[in-house]
Amino acid sequence: xxxxxxxxxxxxxxxxxxxxxxxxxxxxxxxxxxxxxxxxxxxxxxxxxxxxxxxxxxxxxxxxxxxxxxxxxxxxxxxxxxxxxxxxxxxxxxxxxxxxxxxxxxxxxxxxxxxxxxxxxxxxxxxxxxxxxxxxxxxxxxxxxxxxxxxxxxxxxxxxxxxxxxxxxxxxxxxxxxxxxxxxxxxxxxxxxxxxxxxxxxxxxxxxxxxxxxxxxxxxxxxxxxxxxxxxxxxxxxxxxxxxxxxxxxxxxxxxxxxxxxxxxxxxxxxxxxxxxxxxxxxxxxxxxxxxxxxxxxxxxxxxxxxxxxxxxxxxxxxxxxxxxxxxxxxxxxxxxxxxxxxxxxxxxxxxxxxxxxxxxxxxxxxxxxxxxxxxxxxxxxxxxxxxxxxxxxxxxxxxxxxxxxxxxxxxxxxxxxx
Numbered sequence: 001x002x003x004x005x006x007x008x009x010x011x012x013x014x015x016x017x018x019x020x021x022x023x024x025x026x027x028x029x030x031x032x033x034x035x036x037x038x039x040x041x042x043x044x045x046x047x048x049x050x051x052x053x054x055x056x057x058x059x060x061x062x063x064x065x066x067x068x069x070x071x072x073x074x075x076x077x078x079x080x081x082x083x084x085x086x087x088x089x090x091x092x093x094x095x096x097x098x099x100x101x102x103x104x105x106x107x108x109x110x111x112x113x114x115x116x117x118x119x120x121x122x123x124x125x126x127x128x129x130x131x132x133x134x135x136x137x138x139x140x141x142x143x144x145x146x147x148x149x150x151x152x153x154x155x156x157x158x159x160x161x162x163x164x165x166x167x168x169x170x171x172x173x174x175x176x177x178x179x180x181x182x183x184x185x186x187x188x189x190x191x192x193x194x195x196x197x198x199x200x201x202x203x204x205x206x207x208x209x210x211x212x213x214x215x216x217x218x219x220x221x222x223x224x225x226x227x228x229x230x231x232x233x234x235x236x237x238x239x240x241x242x243x244x245x246x247x248x249x250x251x252x253x254x255x256x257x258x259x260x261x262x263x264x265x266x267x268x269x270x271x272x273x274x275x276x277x278x279x280x281x282x283x284x285x286x287x288x289x290x291x292x293x294x295x296x297x298x299x300x301x302x303x304x305x306x307x308x309x310x311x312x313x314x315x316x317x318x319x320x321x322x323x324x325x326x327x328x329x330x331x332x333x334x335x336x337x338x339x340x341x342x343x344x345x346x347x348x349x350x351x352x353x354x355x356x357x358x359x360x361x362x363x364x365x366x367x368x369x370x371x372x373x374x375x376x377x378x379x380x381x382x383x384x385x386x387x388x389x390x391x392x393x394x395x396x397x398x399x400x401x402x403x404x405x406x407x408x409x410x411x412x413x414x415x416x417x418x419x
Contacts, residue, residue, distance in 0.1 A: 021226040022213075024144050024410075030217035031140055032133055041129050048122030055115045062102045068279075069095050076285065090288050096279035105298070108267025113260060120254040127247040134243050134417075136216075141410050143213050145403055147227050150206045152399035157199045160392045163367070164192045167384050170375045184381030191385055232409035234346070240335050241417035248328040252321060259317040262310050268302035335415060342412040349405040356398035363391035 032038060075090040104111075168188045174180030207223055214221040275295040282291030370387040373379040 021228045022144075022221075023228050024141065024230045027140055027144060027213065027217055028137055030219070031136055034216070034218040035133060035136060037129050037132055041126055044122055044125045044129070048118055051118045052115050055111055055118065058111050059104060062104075064100045065098070066100065067097045069093070088288050090281060090285070094280055095290070096277060098275050098277035098279075101274045102271050102299075103273075104269070104271045106268075106270045108264045108269065110261075110264050110267075110269075113257065113264050117254065117257045117261065120250065120257055124247065124250050124254060127243060127250055130243040131247060134414075138411075138414055140213070140216055141407070141414065143209050143216075144227060145407050145410070147206055147209045147213070148229055148406070149399065149403040150202050150209070151227070152403065153396065154199060154202050154206075156392065156395050156399060157195055157202065159395070160388065161192060161195045161199075163388045163391075164188055164195065164385070166371065167374060167381060167388065168192065170371070171381050174375075174377060180377065180381070188381050188385060191389075230406060230410065232406060232413065234409070235412060235416065235418060237418070238339050238343070238412070238416050240332055240339075242331075242335065242415075243417070244331055245328070245417075248324055248331070251324045255317050255321045255324065259314055262306075262313045262317070266303070266306040266310060268300065270298060270300050272296075272298050338415045339412060342408050342415060345408045346405065346412065349401050349408060352401045353398065353405065356394065356401055359394045360391065360398060363387070363394045367391045 070093070072092045072094065075092055077089050168185060171180050171185045171188060175182060175185060203223070210221045210223070210225055273296065276292070277294070278290065278292045280290045281287055282289075282293040283295075284291065367387045367390075370379060370384045374381065374384040
């Protein structure tokens with residue numbers, strides 16, 4: 001029992017470090033979580049919240065404290081004398097300390113519209129980041145499928161090596177029986193070594209691509225990390241739902257909001273005010289002493305200068321809207337063109353794969369016949385090797401077409417925005 005426990009302890013680390021197969025969608029999510037631009041989205045949200053909060057405080061009462069001390073060369077005096085009445089002249093040095101409170105009553109909706117524009121601006125900046133994050137999917141897809149393609153090539157290289165080794169054993173037996181030459185065996189051995197070199201190159205390339213994928217998801221991936229081949233069905237709906245469309249729509253909303261702001265800026269404004277103060281003289285200019293005083297009321301203002309440029313500003317906003325609309329239409333046209341090209345590519349690759357299967361079936365039968373002929377001494381090792389390489393090329397072509405099909409299907413989803 002003690003030895004069993006010891007063996008279990010030794011085996012536990014092996015189970016704990018077992019690699020979980022990676023799926024393409026999972027890589028998308030992990031890469032998004034660790035991509036620096038995602039942190040920038042939080043900064044955009046914080047900036048917008050602070051700006052809107054500041055605008056909101058603009059509706060609070062505005063308080064100011066003012067003080068003044070002055071000396072005048074001359075003051076108002078009453079030159080008429082009244083019997084029994086003495087009017088003291090005002091002092092030439094005068095003092096005033098006031099507290100002013102102003103409360104906006106009506107601004108034509110200016111503050112509310114400015115808050116709305118701030119939110120729209122933040123939404124546009126956020127959507128721009130979404131566009132950049134979406135582009136990340138394309139780069140990840142290329143790396144991910146590149147690794148899958150190498151995996152297929154490695155499997156095929158192993159099959160090729162097995163076929164060559166089969167031929168080597170047959171030729172080795174013939175040499176022992178004196179029915180074959182050593183040169184044939186050497187030719188097969190050289191090809192086996194060449195296949196080994198190809199496997200070394202493929203594994204090195206795979207390690208490099210795994211390192212790139214690991215950087216995207218902030219993980220160290222082992223050399224034997226397994227990647228699951230994505231299963232992508234044909235899209236029944238290829239309508240364009242890319243994040244760029246949302247960006248164009250938000251830009252249109254912002255321009256409309258800016259156009260509305262032109263009229264709002266030219267509306268009248270009203271505010272209530274209260275002034276409390278202490279000074280000499282007070283509101284009674286004939287009383288030459290320090291007195292408290294207060295004034296309250298309503299202020300009304302209406303600046304008409306903005307009407308001179310309002311029509312031109314609206315025309316500029318209209319031009320901006322047309323520009324964004326044309327940009328959206330151009331993007332949609334280019335995207336639909338790419339969708340059509342990918343659909344044609346998918347159709348072509350499916351036909352090629354069907355043809356590849358037939359070619360491989362024929363090549364396998366030819367190789368098997370060649371193996372039997374080699375064993376009977378009918379053909380040479382070079383003839384056998386030629387048929388083995390022909391089958392290998394056919395299988396490589398099939399692997400290439402399969403990965404290209406997955407790539408085309410993934411590209412179609414990415415282009416249309418359905419990934």
